[in-house]
Amino acid sequence: MDLLPLDHPRLKENNFDLLRLLLAMAVCLVHAAELSGFAALQSLSGVLSAQVAVQAFFVVSGFLIVMSYERSSSLTSYTSKRLRRIYPAYFTVVILCALGLVLVSQRPLQEYFSLAWLKYLAANLSFLNFLQPSLPGVFESNRLAAVNGALWTLKIEVMFYAVVPILVYCLRRFRRLPVLLLIYCLSVAYAELMTIVAAHTGGGFYERLARQLPGQLSYFIAGAILFYYLPFFERRVGYFVAIAAGVLSVNFLFPLPLLQPFALATLVLFFGLFLYAGNFGKYGDFSYGVYILHFPLIQLLLNTGWFIERPWFFLLSAVSLTLVGAILMWNLVEKRFLLRSSHYVGATTQAETGTPVKQPASL
Known part of the structure; x- marks a missing residue:
């Protein structure tokens, strides 16, 4: 089956920028409720799910990153695009936290800049934040001492980036759909096995293993399947969406682990590719900044102790600071490392000059 052309309508005009921003804000709101423990905000955790x-x-990464690799001229080109998109902002956040949080540490200066500080820096800069999630004397009076608990997903994302070239090689060498379905099923089986073992042993270790790449790969693969078979999905989108909605509804009462990832992918990509809501990437993509900044900003606000009696003012402050930080991160760091061929460079040109610039989906 041939790949989709770059001028395919679904790839030129889509809602991925808006979708990612909404997802990042959902995670921000849930973490604000969970980290604060404020009773007034607990309804957020009931309505939204991080x-x-x-x-x-x-799912979105599975669709876009596989497309990025398929459209790249070489492995070097693909690697460059991925590093430019994810690492500059990530590096900036880790360094800002490591240097700036000395101001709120409860430890003397010489104890802060210690072996634990170096371990934090090394572990987090290499996406291994689970090895050292906290800094000396920082946020020790908060409900959770971790500096940036949202970064665990970036490790999985980077591992998926590394797997994609191998995945695509297998898809080109063997029959595409059987390979994708096999990997999907093995991923679900792994996650279920770890969950069962965790339930019988009471060990959180196995729960954490279930959340790592083998267990999360089914969501990436579901996105990749819909990328490769988008024309088929388009022709039968009504059936796909209706069945997916039914599966997810039943999943609330009776878990359907084999079907849930693909059902979620169906609804996510339906929103991302259909019912075009406008060019939300016109001024940049702030979703990544929201995602990697919100956690330490929430922790900082809670650390002040100012918001104990003002939960909604706390939430407004957390969301506002996160959005401002994301806008600054985009303009001062992220977009400066993008290639000129980037979707966002073209979108910015269109916004500034009024000249239409046709671009494929965000890569």
Whole structure:
């Protein structure tokens, strides 16, 4: 089956920028409720799900990153695009936290800049934040001492980036659909096995293993399947959406682990590719900044102790600071590392000059 042309209507005009921003904001709101523990905000955790939002992020990545590799002229080109998109902002956040949070540390200066500080820097800069999630004396009076608990998903994302060239090689060498379905099923089986073992042993270790790449790969693969078979999906989109909605409804009462990832992917990509809502990438993509900045900003606000009696003012402050930080991160860091061929460079040109610039989906 041939790949979709770059001028395919669904790839030129889509809602991925808006979708990712909404997902990032959902994670921000849930973390604000969970980290604060404010009773007035607990309804947010009932209405929104950070877990589902992260899974939806993985679906979008599965679609766009596989497309990025298929459209890249070489492995070097693909690697360059991925590094430019994800690492500059990530590096900036880690360094800002490592240097700036000394101001709120409860430890003396010499104890802050210690071996633990170096371990934090090394672990987080290499996407291994689970090895050292906290800094000396920082946020110790908060409900959770972790500096940036949202970064665990970036490790999975980077591992998926590394897997994609191998995946595509297998898809080109063997029959595409059987390979994709096999990987999808193995991923679901792994996650279920770890969940069962965790339930019998009471070990959180196995729950964490279930959340890692083998267990999350089904969401990436579901996105990749819909990329490769988008024309088929388009022709039968009504059936796909109706069945997916039914599966997810039943999943609330009776877990359907084999079907849930693909059902979620169907609804996510239906929103991303259909019912075009406008060019939300015109002024940039702030979703990544929202995602990697919100956690430490929430922790900082809670650390002040100012918001104990003002939960809604706390939430407004957290959201406002996160959005401002994301806008600054985009303009000062992220877009400066993008290639001129980037979707966002073209979108910015269109916004500034009024000249239409046709671009494929965000890569």
